[in-house]
Amino acid sequence: VCINTAGGYTCTCAEGYWLFHGQCQDIDECRYGYCQQLCANAPGSYSCSCNPGFVLNPDGRTCQDVDECEEEPCNHACFNTYGSFMCNCDEGFELASDGTTCMDLDECSFSEFLCQHTCVNSAGSFSCVCPPGYYLYEDDRSCEDINECDTGNNTCTTEQVCFNFQGGYTCLGPLQCEPPHVAVSDNQCMCSAENPACKDRPFTILYRHMDLPAGRSVPADIFQMQATTRYPGAFYIFQIKSGNDGREFYMRQTSHVSATLVLVRPIKGPKKVVLDLEMVTVNNVINFRGSSIIQLTIFVSEHPF
Known part of the structure; x- marks a missing residue:
């Protein structure tokens, strides 16, 4: 210009x-x-x-910064930042690679120890489930045995005795002694030494029951047997007379009047094991030899809890 x-x-x-x-x-x-x-x-x-x-x-x-969160680009929570935004997912979800989509987090895939028994995944969460015979403990992860005998949720008659074990129960019928043994209590049969038919038979047979979780670590002391009457000059021999077909047990004599039943091999359940534990009394002074039996019934649970 x-x-x-x-x-x-x-x-x-x-x-x-x-x-x-x-x-x-x-x-x-x-x-x-x-x-x-x-x-x-x-x-x-x-x-x-x-x-x-x-x-x-x-x-x-x-x-001027654009508030992208006003357009709701995220599945769950959105946080505006200077020049951009960030998405965050609710508990139990994880952010997908696109940065906006929330995917369910499979908590059950993280660890097999999350639940004591079975883990069930759900959208944004998970739950633990126990097998029949158990209830979910207050920590929502552990399983506790339901004592059907205490709750009354059993089918035992008035003549039977309810015996609870891990994950179940059984009904024990009245004691029936095989002659010449006669019942002297609700769990003991006796054969009198004065009865000729009792020769070479156990003097007493005591019936006991116990439960055992499957997969229990071994070796484990599980039952003790002891002479209740001591005779001068007598000694005692403890042994498993029958029922130990799988050789899961052995008797370890702990003193001259007692022995302990030891579990040496893990047992898979559910299983019922009946052992005849024999205590032989020997007195060479009076030339006496006799025996007593504890018939121990072991209910092995299906699960290790």
Whole structure:
């Protein structure tokens, strides 16, 4: 632009240009930080733009953060950040690779020890389930035996005795002694030494019951047997007379009048084991030899709890 003056003239440039050696040259506004973020120079002008996550303010130069969470891009929770956003998932879910989708977290796949028995995955959570005969403990993970004999949830008659074991129960009928043995209590049969038919038969047979969890660590002392009457000059021999077909047990004599039944091999259940534990009394002074039996019935549970 030429402007005449008295005795001369001057040249000026349009907006966006500056005069240099008589020539109008473009001003690079971007060089001088005219824009807050992105700048594009043009002949005699410039334009501003913003990075993703921002919008240009009405002044055409500054940028304002966009709140992406208003558009609900996340499955669950959204947190706006400066120029972006972050998604977060509810408990029991995990963020997918797309950064917005929440997928169910299979807690059961993390560890086989999460539940004592069975772990069932569900959307955002999991639950533990116990086998029949057990209830879920207050920690929601452990299984406790239901004592059907205490709760009354059993089928035993009034003539029977309810015996509870881990994961179940059984009904014990009235004691029936095989002649010539006669019942002297509700769990003991006796054969009188005065009865000729009792020769070479056990003097007493005592019936006992116990439960045992499957897979119990071995060796383990599980039952003790002891002479209740001691005779001068007598000694005692303890042995498993029958029922130890799998050789899971042996008798360890702990003193001259007692012995302990030891479990030496793990037993898988459910299983019922009936052992005849014999105590032989020998007295060479009076030339006496007799025996007593404890018939021990062991109910082995199906599970190790």
